[in-house]
Amino acid sequence: MTTAQRHTADELRALAEQAGRDLEDAPALEILRWATATFGSRFAVTSSMEDAVVAHLASRAAPGVDVVFLDTGYHFPETIGTRDAVAAVMDVRVITLTPRQSVAEQDAEYGPKLHDRDPDLCCALRKVRPLEEGLTGYDAWATGLRRDESPTRANTPVVGWDARRGKVKVSPIARWTQDDVDSYVAEHGVLTNPLLMDGYASVGCAPCTRRVLEGEDARAGRWAGRAKTECGLHG
Numbered sequence: 062m063t064t065a066q067r068h069t070a071d072e073l074r075a076l077a078e079q080a081g082r083d084l085e086d087a088p089a090l091e092i093l094r095w096a097t098a099t100f101g102s103r104f105a106v107t108s109s110m111e112d113a114v115v116a117h118l119a120s121r122a123a124p125g126v127d128v129v130f131l132d133t134g135y136h137f138p139e140t141i142g143t144r145d146a147v148a149a150v151m152d153v154r155v156i157t158l159t160p161r162q163s164v165a166e167q168d169a170e171y172g173p174k175l176h177d178r179d180p181d182l183c184c185a186l187r188k189v190r191p192l193e194e195g196l197t198g199y200d201a202w203a204t205g206l207r208r209d210e211s212p213t214r215a216n217t218p219v220v221g222w223d224a225r226r227g228k229v230k231v232s233p234i235a236r237w238t239q240d241d242v243d244s245y246v247a248e249h250g251v252l253t254n255p256l257l258m259d260g261y262a263s264v265g266c267a268p269c270t271r272r273v274l275e276g277e278d279a280r281a282g283r284w285a286g287r288a289k290t291e292c293g294l295h296g
């Protein structure tokens with residue numbers, strides 16, 4: 062991959078705002094091509110390994126692109142297997158980020174099952190901080206956020222400014238529907254997490270994820286029974 066010119070925070074914000082307008086109607090691949098042409102090796106894709114659609118798109122736009130995965134220590138084995146399969150078969154470089162503390166170390170300091178007592182703190186320690194640290198060397202990051210996933214994601218821009226991290230945030234499939242995802246997966250034989258065939262519509266950490274019921278939105282199975290809907294990565 063090319064190493065693009067470094068940008069100041071003001072330049073990055075201006076780039077994000079302009080691209081958000083220019084690329085609103087662009088195909089996902091074109092959005093990713095813009096990101097890789099603009100940021101080179103300072104661009105990474107993040108993946109929860111629910112499916113590998115964005116990683117697959119990015120591998121077409123930028124072979125060898127960095128794909129960042131957060132290993133919270135609480136994932137389903139199927140999710141770890143999906144990550145390993147992506148690393149084995151796709152032209153991407155999978156980078157696994159881990160929290161500072163193992164689950165055992167966290168249990169020793171905060172008590173067991175922090176996810177049941179204070180999920181915001183658990184997510185802060187096991188997701189938000191590791192991602193913040195892991196993205197330090199990048200100017201832009203891509204996510205698989207989609208507007209149709211939940212009301213909290215309905216206004217996701219295809220390219221926006223991540224003010225908290227001072228980075229450009231790219232959501233190339235923001236406009237896609239579940240049908241678009243299913244079609245892409247079928248057409249390209251993209252790897253998906255086996256749990257998607259087992260009643261799960263959105264896959265996160267095992268203690269905080271359940272199957273969805275008929276008529277529920279895709280993220281209803283995350284932190285079910287709690288007001289929490291997001292882990293803080295996209296706030």
Ligand code: SF4
Pocket residue numbers: 133135175176179180181183184185187188265266267268269292
């Ligand atoms: S999703 Fe649950 S287990 Fe995973 S980091 Fe957040 S609170 Fe902890």
